[in-house]
Amino acid sequence: MKVKNPRTGQYYYEIYPPSAQELKSKTDAMRHAQIAWQNGGIEFRIKALQAWKEVVIEHKEELIDALCMDTGRKWETLLEVDLVASSIDRWSNISSVFFSNTERKTSSIPFLEIEQGLEPYPLVGVISPWNFPLLLSLIDTIPALMAGCTVIVKPSEVTPRFIEVIQKTINQVPDLLNVINYVEGGGEVGSELCKLTDIICFTGSTATGKKVYQAACDNFIPVFLELGGKDAVIVTETADIERATSAILWGSVANAGQSCLSIERIYVQRSIFNQFLSRLVGKANQLNLAYPTMDSGQIGPIISEKQVAIIDHQLEDAFKKGATLKAGVTKCEELGGGFYCRPTVLTNVNHDMKVMTEETFGPILPVMMYSTVEEAITLANGTQYGLSGAVFAGSEEEAMKIARQMKCGAVSINDAALTAVMHEGEKNSFKMSGIGGTRMGPSAIKRFMKQKAYLINSQGVKDPWWFA
């Protein structure tokens, strides 16, 4: 399976997906290794993952190089690699508590007592996307490992170069042998994993997510899906325009908009609309493409060619229906064989346009005017998605009042896309943005453990109390 370089459009890497037979052997070995991994206890697992963290840090440059080749962009890559260490540290700090609370408790029935146990799913499958190849391959994996599961990870076939490096770091930690394995491959390997694992975590598009849900259903296993978003921001007339425009621009164009939680719709109150637009356009025009070098600017390439077609299609649809270009481009540009999209601000947009209702995954900022807060909330809630959103207002109280009415899992208040930097809040996906428990916050680890109750008759009478 050949892989393109997103900066040159050239094939220059090849992956060799395992056969169904090879996957089966691997997962059998992992199920065997899982017993010791679970029985070792949480402190043993923390120690092993801390050891891995040190190896990852030693190989930081090599990992960055591979990820830069995968994605064609640099500063988001640095962020990704740093997040490995911080994620392992965070889970090292908070995981133990889940395993400490197993004392026996009395119940409402005097001679019955309860003890709660936890039983990890032996083998977790993780299918992760190309937009943050390392970060999103680990966001579910680290808590699953802490829970006592083994994890087999299949990153996207679009960005597979880092796999060899990360697997090399795993191989240097003997306690992780067959506890975590990365595999290369596309949809066929993902489909096989749904047959071989006990639970599936998928991050990616809503269309593929539906297929994964179907595969989980066919195999009667639980599934956690983090899918598309069409995050809205509401800017009220009392908002700090300087602050709002800076935050929204970042929230929309970071990683060239290739983030599920990027801001994709901007609703601005009528009385400040022109002022807001002018500052947003001014700031958008200050940003540059990361071309010809990765250090030339902030906006890297569109990583997947399929995404280029979607962005172009949505822009074309918007212009056909009356949108006005205020900054940026009418379609993606090909530069040196790669595709790029400048931060693009649109006005005269409405919900008949795909750019306002379907996920774009590019640095497009459509700005729509509203009159009343009720109207803004209705618009913000008016898509099939519900991942996250944002509100800017003059006071936190005003912003929170609006945020409480937004149908999505996380709302940034006087800031944008904060879930990108803070993983402590617990949030579910609303509507088509996903299915299953929160992947953030301490509760995320609970997804990987079945609860088991020991119900103990401690009285020791000859006949049980209920036998007449």
Next chain:
Amino acid sequence: MKVKNPRTGQYYYEIYPPSAQELKSKTDAMRHAQIAWQNGGIEFRIKALQAWKEVVIEHKEELIDALCMDTGRKWETLLEVDLVASSIDRWSNISSVFFSNTERKTSSIPFLEIEQGLEPYPLVGVISPWNFPLLLSLIDTIPALMAGCTVIVKPSEVTPRFIEVIQKTINQVPDLLNVINYVEGGGEVGSELCKLTDIICFTGSTATGKKVYQAACDNFIPVFLELGGKDAVIVTETADIERATSAILWGSVANAGQSCLSIERIYVQRSIFNQFLSRLVGKANQLNLAYPTMDSGQIGPIISEKQVAIIDHQLEDAFKKGATLKAGVTKCEELGGGFYCRPTVLTNVNHDMKVMTEETFGPILPVMMYSTVEEAITLANGTQYGLSGAVFAGSEEEAMKIARQMKCGAVSINDAALTAVMHEGEKNSFKMSGIGGTRMGPSAIKRFMKQKAYLINSQGVKDPWWFA
């Protein structure tokens, strides 16, 4: 749709399932009513459910009469009706805490704060079975109502007589108008509900559960499935035989074995096998059928004719493969038009027989000898089910050591089927016994609420911290 009386085999009741159009109107009205139900807050909801409890208590006799006609048995009916009140009281006592913990918290990033919100799924669908028609229609419903959801309940078309009575009690509480609705119907109505609701709770057979999972998948909603069981009990050589035989007999024959968590496999250590068997047979022979009247004995009719065929088929299969009858019958008996099965003890059974690996749902007690504890655990874990189980041993420590190795959601220690009487333990279903979060214990309410994170930049600087 005509319904039979399980004691006479005669059609004598008719239900009128709503059309798809009628269901749609009803659920639209419920979605509208949900807003006030949620916004009223938890104390309002507790008050409304307590008011309902009082009405249910007033109509206790009428409800008991209807349920006795539905199921043909009496003392389990009394238990069911009493559990309505105790369930409402239990959830009234423990629900408030989930709504009190919304204060703002600092995060690891100094100028970011977090507030957690909860958002109920507006409309929950409950599809419940015929073995405990009232109890199992409410076990998910009460916490869902406390969470702020509205709930539409479709009980089994096999036992629908109580629906009219329970709906009448609901109609007497104005605050519950369109907050909880019972509907009559079979699989078609259940299938429609999967299209109209935001989340589905199903209790029933594994075969139908798979179809419900598929319907949830098709409609991209979450699902909670409580399905079949084949609960095993392990009796070690140190066990108190008197106690074990009494408890196991009750755990196997209560409700004529028509309970997902009934004991369906008994593994007894070789050295006490004969003594155990003799006491079990002696006690089994003391029980009588609840025929000709409901007060004639402890063992009521087999409620569903389809189940009669399954029990007979498993018995036939067992005898063909060499099982020995020690007490009871070789097939269900027809008496007065209804079908009954006496407590039936089998030996010389093995895992080639359906009676040892498939759900029976009847008062059948197959007893198998084992030599080592490892062998017993392998046998106990050797089916596709993992609902619950039990262990009897001379000490709690000995029993717990075995229980920890059993792959199921709840284990009764020196007792049997304790989940029937104590709903405080949190447990997940293992293997084909189900999918989704615990329906017992305080966590059960969390299934009905999405978590929502408010991520607040409280610093008030001009530019967000991360804008370079």
